[in-house]
Amino acid sequence: MIPTEYYLILSLALFTIGVVGVLTRRNVIIVLMSIELILNAVNINLVAFSHHFGSVDGQVFAIFIITDAAAEAAVGLGIILAFFRNRETVLADEMDMLKW
Amino acid sequence: MMSPLPFFLAHIWLIPMFPLATAAMMLFFGRKLQKSVIDVLCAGSVFVSFIFSVGGFLQLLSLPQNNRIAINVLFEWLPAVPYHMLDGRIANFVADWGFQLDPLSAVMILVVTGVGFLIHVYSTGYMAHEGGYYRFFGYLNLFMFAMLMLVLANNFLLLFVGWEGVGTCSYLLIGFYFHKKSASDAGKKAFIVNRIGDAAFLLGIFLTSAVLGTIRFADIGPALAAGNFNVGDPHLVAIALLFFVGATGKSAQIPLYVWLPDAMEGPTPVSALIHAATMVTAGVYMVTRTSAIYQLAPAAMAVVAMVGAITALFAASMGVVQTDIKKVLAYSTVSQLGYMFLACGVGAFTAGIFHLMTHAFFKGLLFLAAGSVIHALSGEQDMRKMGALSKKIPITYWTMLIATLAIAGIFPFAGFLSKDLILGKAYEKDILLWIIGYFTAGMTAFYMFRLIFMTFHGASRVDHEVEHHIHESPRSMLVPLVVLAGLSIAGGWVAWPEIFGGNSAFIRFLEPVVAVPHEMREEAVKGVSSRLGEIHLMLLSEGLVVLGILAAWYLYIKRTELPQQIANRLGWFYRLVYNKYYVDQIYDALFVNRAKDLGLALGAFDRTVINGAGVNGAGWLTRFISKILMWWDTWIVDGSVRLGARLVWLLSYPVRMIQDGLVQSYMLLIVVGLIGFLAYYFHLAHQVMH
Amino acid sequence: MGHLIPPSIMPYVLPVVYAVVIVAVLPLLAGYIVLLERKVMADMQARLGPMRVGPHGLLQPIADAVKLLLKEDIIPEKADKFMFWFAPLVSVTMALLAYSALPIGPAFQIADLNVGLLFILAISSLGIYGIVFGGWASNSHYSLLGAMRSAAQLVSYETAAGLGLVSALLLAGSLSMKEIVQAQSDQGNWFIFSVPVGFFIYMVGSIAETNRAPFDLPEAESELVAGYMTEYSGFRWSLYFLAEYANMIIVAGIATTLFLGGWLRPFARWHDHFPGTSLEFFDVIPSLVFLGAAAYCFWLAPKQPVQIQKLVMAAFGGLCLLLAVAMAVTLFASASVMAAVHGAFWFMAKVIAYLYAFLWFRFTFPRYRFDQLMRLGWRFLIPLALVNVISVGVAIVLKQEFGWPPFWAMLVMTIVTLGVAMWLAADDEKPEPLLQAADTEL
Amino acid sequence: MIVNQALFCFFSVMAVVSAILMVTRRNIVHGAVFLISTLLATAGIFLLLQAEFLFVVQIILYVGGIMVLFVFVIMLVNLDVSLRQVQFNRQKYVAIVLTIVLAAQVFFALWIARNGVNLTNPSFKMPARNTEAIADAIFQHYMLPFEIASILLLVAMIGAVVMAKRRV
Numbered sequence A: 001m002i003p004t005e006y007y008l009i010l011s012l013a014l015f016t017i018g019v020v021g022v023l024t025r026r027n028v029i030i031v032l033m034s035i036e037l038i039l040n041a042v043n044i045n046l047v048a049f050s051h052h053f054g055s056v057d058g059q060v061f062a063i064f065i066i067t068d069a070a071a072e073a074a075v076g077l078g079i080i081l082a083f084f085r086n087r088e089t090v091l092a093d094e095m096d097m098l099k100w
Numbered sequence B: 001m002m003s004p005l006p007f008f009l010a011h012i013w014l015i016p017m018f019p020l021a022t023a024a025m026m027l028f029f030g031r032k033l034q035k036s037v038i039d040v041l042c043a044g045s046v047f048v049s050f051i052f053s054v055g056g057f058l059q060l061l062s063l064p065q066n067n068r069i070a071i072n073v074l075f076e077w078l079p080a081v082p083y084h085m086l087d088g089r090i091a092n093f094v095a096d097w098g099f100q101l102d103p104l105s106a107v108m109i110l111v112v113t114g115v116g117f118l119i120h121v122y123s124t125g126y127m128a129h130e131g132g133y134y135r136f137f138g139y140l141n142l143f144m145f146a147m148l149m150l151v152l153a154n155n156f157l158l159l160f161v162g163w164e165g166v167g168t169c170s171y172l173l174i175g176f177y178f179h180k181k182s183a184s185d186a187g188k189k190a191f192i193v194n195r196i197g198d199a200a201f202l203l204g205i206f207l208t209s210a211v212l213g214t215i216r217f218a219d220i221g222p223a224l225a226a227g228n229f230n231v232g233d234p235h236l237v238a239i240a241l242l243f244f245v246g247a248t249g250k251s252a253q254i255p256l257y258v259w260l261p262d263a264m265e266g267p268t269p270v271s272a273l274i275h276a277a278t279m280v281t282a283g284v285y286m287v288t289r290t291s292a293i294y295q296l297a298p299a300a301m302a303v304v305a306m307v308g309a310i311t312a313l314f315a316a317s318m319g320v321v322q323t324d325i326k327k328v329l330a331y332s333t334v335s336q337l338g339y340m341f342l343a344c345g346v347g348a349f350t351a352g353i354f355h356l357m358t359h360a361f362f363k364g365l366l367f368l369a370a371g372s373v374i375h376a377l378s379g380e381q382d383m384r385k386m387g388a389l390s391k392k393i394p395i396t397y398w399t400m401l402i403a404t405l406a407i408a409g410i411f412p413f414a415g416f417l418s419k420d421l422i423l424g425k426a427y428e429k430d431i432l433l434w435i436i437g438y439f440t441a442g443m444t445a446f447y448m449f450r451l452i453f454m455t456f457h458g459a460s461r462v463d464h465e466v467e468h469h470i471h472e473s474p475r476s477m478l479v480p481l482v483v484l485a486g487l488s489i490a491g492g493w494v495a496w497p498e499i500f501g502g503n504s505a506f507i508r509f510l511e512p513v514v515a516v517p518h519e520m521r522e523e524a525v526k527g528v529s530s531r532l533g534e535i536h537l538m539l540l541s542e543g544l545v546v547l548g549i550l551a552a553w554y555l556y557i558k559r560t561e562l563p564q565q566i567a568n569r570l571g572w573f574y575r576l577v578y579n580k581y582y583v584d585q586i587y588d589a590l591f592v593n594r595a596k597d598l599g600l601a602l603g604a605f606d607r608t609v610i611n612g613a614g615v616n617g618a619g620w621l622t623r624f625i626s627k628i629l630m631w632w633d634t635w636i637v638d639g640s641v642r643l644g645a646r647l648v649w650l651l652s653y654p655v656r657m658i659q660d661g662l663v664q665s666y667m668l669l670i671v672v673g674l675i676g677f678l679a680y681y682f683h684l685a686h687q688v689m690h
Numbered sequence C: 001m002g003h004l005i006p007p008s009i010m011p012y013v014l015p016v017v018y019a020v021v022i023v024a025v026l027p028l029l030a031g032y033i034v035l036l037e038r039k040v041m042a043d044m045q046a047r048l049g050p051m052r053v054g055p056h057g058l059l060q061p062i063a064d065a066v067k068l069l070l071k072e073d074i075i076p077e078k079a080d081k082f083m084f085w086f087a088p089l090v091s092v093t094m095a096l097l098a099y100s101a102l103p104i105g106p107a108f109q110i111a112d113l114n115v116g117l118l119f120i121l122a123i124s125s126l127g128i129y130g131i132v133f134g135g136w137a138s139n140s141h142y143s144l145l146g147a148m149r150s151a152a153q154l155v156s157y158e159t160a161a162g163l164g165l166v167s168a169l170l171l172a173g174s175l176s177m178k179e180i181v182q183a184q185s186d187q188g189n190w191f192i193f194s195v196p197v198g199f200f201i202y203m204v205g206s207i208a209e210t211n212r213a214p215f216d217l218p219e220a221e222s223e224l225v226a227g228y229m230t231e232y233s234g235f236r237w238s239l240y241f242l243a244e245y246a247n248m249i250i251v252a253g254i255a256t257t258l259f260l261g262g263w264l265r266p267f268a269r270w271h272d273h274f275p276g277t278s279l280e281f282f283d284v285i286p287s288l289v290f291l292g293a294a295a296y297c298f299w300l301a302p303k304q305p306v307q308i309q310k311l312v313m314a315a316f317g318g319l320c321l322l323l324a325v326a327m328a329v330t331l332f333a334s335a336s337v338m339a340a341v342h343g344a345f346w347f348m349a350k351v352i353a354y355l356y357a358f359l360w361f362r363f364t365f366p367r368y369r370f371d372q373l374m375r376l377g378w379r380f381l382i383p384l385a386l387v388n389v390i391s392v393g394v395a396i397v398l399k400q401e402f403g404w405p406p407f408w409a410m411l412v413m414t415i416v417t418l419g420v421a422m423w424l425a426a427d428d429e430k431p432e433p434l435l436q437a438a439d440t441e442l
Numbered sequence D: 001m002i003v004n005q006a007l008f009c010f011f012s013v014m015a016v017v018s019a020i021l022m023v024t025r026r027n028i029v030h031g032a033v034f035l036i037s038t039l040l041a042t043a044g045i046f047l048l049l050q051a052e053f054l055f056v057v058q059i060i061l062y063v064g065g066i067m068v069l070f071v072f073v074i075m076l077v078n079l080d081v082s083l084r085q086v087q088f089n090r091q092k093y094v095a096i097v098l099t100i101v102l103a104a105q106v107f108f109a110l111w112i113a114r115n116g117v118n119l120t121n122p123s124f125k126m127p128a129r130n131t132e133a134i135a136d137a138i139f140q141h142y143m144l145p146f147e148i149a150s151i152l153l154l155v156a157m158i159g160a161v162v163m164a165k166r167r168v
Helices: A004-024 A028-053 A057-087 B017-032 B035-062 B103-126 B133-152 B156-174 B181-211 B217-226 B234-251 B259-265 B268-277 B279-289 B298-321 B325-345 B349-376 B394-408 B414-429 B431-456 B475-495 B505-510 B531-558 B562-569 B571-578 B580-651 B653-658 B663-689 C010-044 C060-070 C081-101 C116-137 C141-172 C177-187 C196-209 C234-258 C281-303 C307-332 C335-364 C370-401 C406-428 C433-441 D002-024 D028-048 D052-076 D079-083 D092-113 D130-141 D143-164
Strands: B070-084 B090-101
Touching (some): A004 A028, A004 B663, A004 D092, A028 D052, B035 B133, B070 B156, B090 B103, B090 B133, B090 B156, B103 B475, B133 B268, B156 B268, B181 B259, B234 B279, B268 B349, B279 B349, B298 B414, B298 B431, B298 B580, B325 B414, B325 B431, B349 B475, B394 B414, B414 B431, B571 B580, B580 B653, C010 C081, C060 C234, C081 C234, C081 D028, C116 C234, C116 D052, C141 C196, C141 C370, C196 C370, C196 C406, C234 C335, C281 C307, D002 D028, D052 D130
């Protein structure tokens, strides 16, 4: 039987990697993907605890988070596409005018 | 109203609305309408108004003798404003949008709508081939509306509305052929000359409201009674004179008659309707309407009588020498209006209105007939190019002859009765006035028959190319002629005097409305004191009239060369009269050119002083000052601002480093915050543990 | 002989065996489906089709496989090596993974997940990556366009197909394949008769998902040379090929399981024993079929032109005869064995029939234009599928709460759904400018 | 059980390694591939945690849906430009250091918490039929959040359509 803390550490690792990706990569798409990674880490956390306490609530929350991730991905990618059409770039540090 | 009125009396306010509606229709989208549609609409609307007028008249007759009056107040136009009258009393100034029908206005609307309808019918024939057909009828209906407003108004202000309305329409219609400079000039002249009178009229209205505290006709009598003015009160005299000046403007009396002859530039039906039958009589109507005031101002009445008489004579003398057929009629109109004012002046207001009515009939007929002649001669107006038309256009000839007899005052035509009523009153008032009127009557007969003879008799002097297509006018033009001819004969019989066994129904009918001066109240009805005197007067005037006719026959049929010799004989006088006493020139010299000079002077003043010194100087000064201010702004004000901005910019450098708009640096800050938060949390936990 | 295998490994043995069998058999099966396809096409076009290799081209698939394996496989210069190598593997792996939850007969199933159906859908939906990455990696416009089209198409039609399946799931009340089939045998009719609309939707959706005609735009020769496979050749190409046909079999298997009653034989609840025996007529059918095939082969064998072909044909006849005998023998074996074997037979029969419908469509319908495809998917199928799901739900409520007889409930709701379908189709006649813009985008 | 531990090791190593690769790849498509493998590994983890339904949902939604979207967009924006650009921004070192500090803190929190909560061996048993359990939870207890989530999805869809249209 695998102790729950392993799962927590795993999710911590993924979370850290995701944060690093969000903070350091210039390419917005990869930033978005890192955010997905972070959400994933959170999911692992939730599922691990739901398994630990033997109730499915954590999994329900995980499902909600996946929904959220889907929405976020759709909107974010839409924004990126529109931006790319107008600015011909996908670099985060060139999107610094806070307006179109 | 206090008691529920019968239908027509309750709806007199509708009478002006029908022409207004069609006028609006014409002026907005008449361009697209068929000629026939326009005919039906315009003449039809006037006819409907006529029907309503007749109905109103009949239902008015059915009311008791002493309060024959119906008032419709649509709504309060100017809300009541309390103010101080001259004598210090408080009064409420109220002006309704109200209509009043009493015997006086009943007569007026009957004349206006009746003659107006006939002239509309006539116009459908006369204007058939003119451009701007819908425009003409739109103006005509607009005029009908304004005229009806004028005669139906129940207060001075609304009357003034109609007053100005008819002025505008007459301007528009005189200048109907606006591409003709003389026409547009004539229009402008009419308008401007009328302004003088209107100004006086307005002043009169103000003074009325200041002195009497009301401008409602119905309240004038009570107000006079309340103010117990004694006869000859200066205020009242002033009011009366101001009103009379207004009347002279509208009704073409000395000194403001000059516009009427020129107004003949307009289409003939217009001359017939506006400048013979209806509008020019507005002055008489207005004086009659205010008779209550006049009778307390004998001096004003004397002025009115004198001006009227002199105008009559003066205009007649000018009519004698005119050669333009319409000009002759114009001057005769002026002199007839003089008669009416003479009547008012001598206190025979009813007689004035009576003459107004009959004059509307025969003078309208004269103009229409003249129009028919001009029509037949394809636009020729000079009598020296006419003659021997009686066979070619018989109906026109006979109707015009009837009208001429009527205006000349041959028994028993309408004109005879009205004119002799006036002369009788004048005789009793003042022998001098009577003499003037008497001679004027003779001259009238003379120049009118001169017109007849030159136009219809003797040798034909018509140009040859015109000669062979002389033709009688279409039926639409002849029917009104015939109807008016009948009215010119019989129209006067409504006031058949007692000496001929009549009962002067008309006079009795009007009696309650017009106030009659005290001294002649009792004989107001039965005219001259002694029947004998009256008969004599009639015979005298008849004799003079016949004399005039014979003279005309002798001069213009028998010995046609004679007039020229006479003209040569008394050369300067003839030239004087022929050039209308140079009145226009004098006016030009005295007023018009002075006004122009004043305008030029003011213009020069504007250019040099105001523009040069004032505006440009101010501009230059402003520029100069602004230069200084600009320097100040640039270096001191802006300088300080920019200094502050630069300082802020410098100070904000570290903050900008944080706020760089990059998402990721914000995220980094989030992480920093998170770290700080966790550290604090651990600190707390540590404290808890120990 | 249980002691040869340690008990802890025991539960993993059978699945491994099945997996090996599937991986070994599937390529052969795919090859023979291709042969079938070519024969059917030839028949429909009044030709003979492959006749050279083996009698009536019976050995053609083997020849093709050999050719493909021996062919030089080219990796383009500008291609992304890693992805180019990786993509086909993804495709074929996912295709094969899906089989792990597919019950071929009551016995032959690798793992009976309680989310089996979802698992299959998920895995087969991963097949996209093989196409997309392959198209992208080969760094060619044709490939990229084909990949994109295919991705868009698959994403669009997965929704429709999934919703079509949901209607059957509502009736089954479970996600495990075995229980679904069980439910059908309990309710005593196949779900195709209960939710024909759902079956229709899933059929169209599955055709589109497998990029088959008339929805084969990703590899439309006339527009993009061969779509995402343009740059591929040889072995990798054959992997894609294998993946495609594996996918076909998968969707056929899903359709069979959900709508056609899985391994159930026709009239499963109607037992008519031959007099005096425990034999039932429908149990004899499989062996009869194989017997017929064997007889046909033997009858054809002498007519072959060449000696070797005579022999091969005879061999096929012998194979069929063997199978017939096997089927017959199982009749007298234990019930479970018989059920397993016969179940497998019926299952494969239904799958083959479904695939035959695929081929039929392919040779019958012209290819869609891309905007038409999208419009069909988004404006006809998906709304129809939603309405269908709702109406099935209503039908179930009618059945359970109001006690309607199931047949009438289903009939009424199906008619309602068909009405909606007609309305949608009528509404779909009008062309939509926005979707034509989408066409220009891809 | 030995198999479970082996699988856990396999999945977690796969997840972490491919996550690191995803963050560090220069080529976005490779990044996407590694993210996919991370997600698949996570799905495996879910399976180990007896969350079959979530496992399938993870694969269908995340891998089959969201990531396809990503790949799609990646192919719409042309890469060859961004391949030649610098991949990391100015603040990378600071960021890494700070993140590691954060991770250390969280780890420390775990460490001091393990005495409090018993994380070593799970106390309760999962319900047997995972899917039905989740369905019950969602449709009875979490009905409102579920509806809200669906509305959120609708809004997101509309927003995405609006933004992705060429002629805005």
